[in-house]
Amino acid sequence: MSGFPEWLPEERLVELHFLDRIRSIAELHGFASLATRAVEPLTWLVRGGDTDKELYAVSRLQDQQRAPELGLHFDLTVPLARYVAERRGHLVFPFKRYQVQPVWRGERPQEGRYREFVQADFDVVGDGSLPLQADADMVLLTFEVMNALPLPATRVLVSNRKVHLGFARALGLQDAGAVVRLLDKLDKIGADAVREGLVGGLGLPADDADLWLRLAAIRRGDLSFVDEVRALGVKDELLDEGLDELSFVLDATRHLPAGAVLADLHIARGLDYYTGTVYETALEGNEDLGSPCSGGRYDNLAADIGGAPLPGVGVSIGVTRMLGRFLSSKQLTASRKTPTCVLVALPSDEQRAECVGVAQALRARGVPAEVFPEPVPFGRQIRSADRRGIPYVWFPSPAGHSVRDIRSGSQVPVSVADWMPDPADLAPSVKYRPLDQVPAWQEG
């Protein structure tokens, strides 16, 4: 079943490590966990009219003669909107939630495209209004989360759709969306193809196309981007508003390391949904992966619900997409295939109770431990530990217990009452390495 990735135990440990880091940063920032049902009414899923999502319909096998009424969610924003609309009176606003769940899209599977994949979403939703500070906070969160993952340094690229919409208005363009979608492809298709699209495809004057490309080339780590935009000579109120907002966000995050955040005016996000700040991220040396974490500001989470608008700002991390890339290339690896830190060797059936007692004593101190199931020769028991990457084998003996570190082979006498492993060995660790450091025999 292509497009439905599943990990081996050692790969799943890497995924868990990612999810733990994501959760930890989210909670430090005060985001509450949310899990919504996987299934939504189809009427709710199709309400945006976004038919290219390749929805999966769900119905009971015995009800196949009827038209399906349910579908699997294709993102975590549509369920959030429904959840917030239904429970508005029970939530405290601004409502900050993170949500880590699979989503489903019936797309043709290909490199980096899955039909079932895990996303991690963060959103802050206001009731009626939401200060611009939330847009800056989201930059900070994005930077921290992405750089807490065992990956190359990640920078956050910020832009503002009002800049593009105002620019379009000043140039007398009706369909700003078409231009924005073209600019969004700049990385993929290059400047010449975009120019051709603007002039040949959309019928823009060559000078205007040039202005767009000069706008899209602006990329600055400080407020100098404002002067660069102004130097293009295009004037519009909405454009000014966008520059002000973007300046605020950049200024409010200036305490981050130099280069952590860039105003990058080619970032526009294809979705019409976004109305202000938009975010992308770039993984150093892996820019071809695209943006592993993206998002933006929206005016109303659930426009068709009625009541005061629910403005919000959010980002989404493509967890499976990143993992798919770096697990298959063997750049991300876990130090073992199991949480077990100590394998207690079983010398004989008679010593089983004693061995179970050793494992229990270790577990009571927080050391993951298990007893080998059968009293086979020690060589086989040690090999089993080795195959799973378990660092220690414990040998119980009436003459005294001992523990072997099977990486170094050194074996020392120990006491059941107080022996502890190296703290670094308590849990599996996860390592990232550049592609050129992956041994050839391990390459995926």
Next chain:
Amino acid sequence: MSGFPEWLPEERLVELHFLDRIRSIAELHGFASLATRAVEPLTWLVRGGDTDKELYAVSRLQDQQRAPELGLHFDLTVPLARYVAERRGHLVFPFKRYQVQPVWRGERPQEGRYREFVQADFDVVGDGSLPLQADADMVLLTFEVMNALPLPATRVLVSNRKVHLGFARALGLQDAGAVVRLLDKLDKIGADAVREGLVGGLGLPADDADLWLRLAAIRRGDLSFVDEVRALGVKDELLDEGLDELSFVLDATRHLPAGAVLADLHIARGLDYYTGTVYETALEGNEDLGSPCSGGRYDNLAADIGGAPLPGVGVSIGVTRMLGRFLSSKQLTASRKTPTCVLVALPSDEQRAECVGVAQALRARGVPAEVFPEPVPFGRQIRSADRRGIPYVWFPSPAGHSVRDIRSGSQVPVSVADWMPDPADLAPSVKYRPLDQVPAWQEG
């Protein structure tokens, strides 16, 4: 959408607490995490011929004219079987995995029955063979996991299907399954109804029905159950094997507290799938909830795959079912609605950067903190913290910072450099209380 439960943020914190405890115990025992895709080929889901599972079929909305090929998994055992069969060469056996995911069943929703619900499964699967010790280890794990949850004390009830099958054979019964399924209902329908079913329904002689009821009434915390069974005067080799296995399991777990484990011969589990040890659990004072964690030993995880058999033993915790009960009765509550421990008050827009700096300093020390989004009067900011159960509000001031514990109202001067909250307040805590201690105004 009835049958698809979703929790409020404060309820989700309780669920997370449960899942964290389950994971922690699982990993201490050396179980590796596994996540399988939600979707399986329908041919695989229906292969057991178990048509009463009320399967959900899945197909792309645009493919509705074709018969569906996929379905949502209705448990975590069928996906485990497929996963292990597919990756046999990549796994180390015995393969110990835990798996916490939603499952879907199109049943009619009712009290305690859901259409989407979370299960937590633990299985140990051997390649060719699996020692009986695994059955005892599973008792230990079940006892530890269930008693690590904020719930009343849980005991583990153990039986062995070989006892029932041998008993049936000795009495000349063809369809042991029908008797076992009746005994399984003893708690629900009572001894008289079971007797009526055995005699009137299945046509057993009254004396044999009596023997079955006397067998089912045996419930002992020590090995004396063996003599009680023998006293019934029924003799069979398989029965003896079952008694031996059950004795081994009880003996191997005798270090647990008295009453933690009972040999309970009315436990038979309805599923034909189980072939030896079977488990149920009973939550003290909540026996009407049924068994929140059940399972057993099976001969072959994937009989139709070929190769050596994959014998295993496993249990499954009905997470959503327990939560549904105790969240709606308000017996399980979280101390707050958000991970946030400290709300940094915002005196004015000018002090925003300073406030963000305070929150950053707290987060760097592992204290979840956020800044109130708008410079409204402090009373409103404090009320917002109170509504979310955030224990501390931080007041920045050029004259010196202070922190108020909003539960006690006490406010003290503090330093940004080193203040720490009471460690018990760092994360939300979860509390269980008996039904008679839930205040009437809170009852669900």
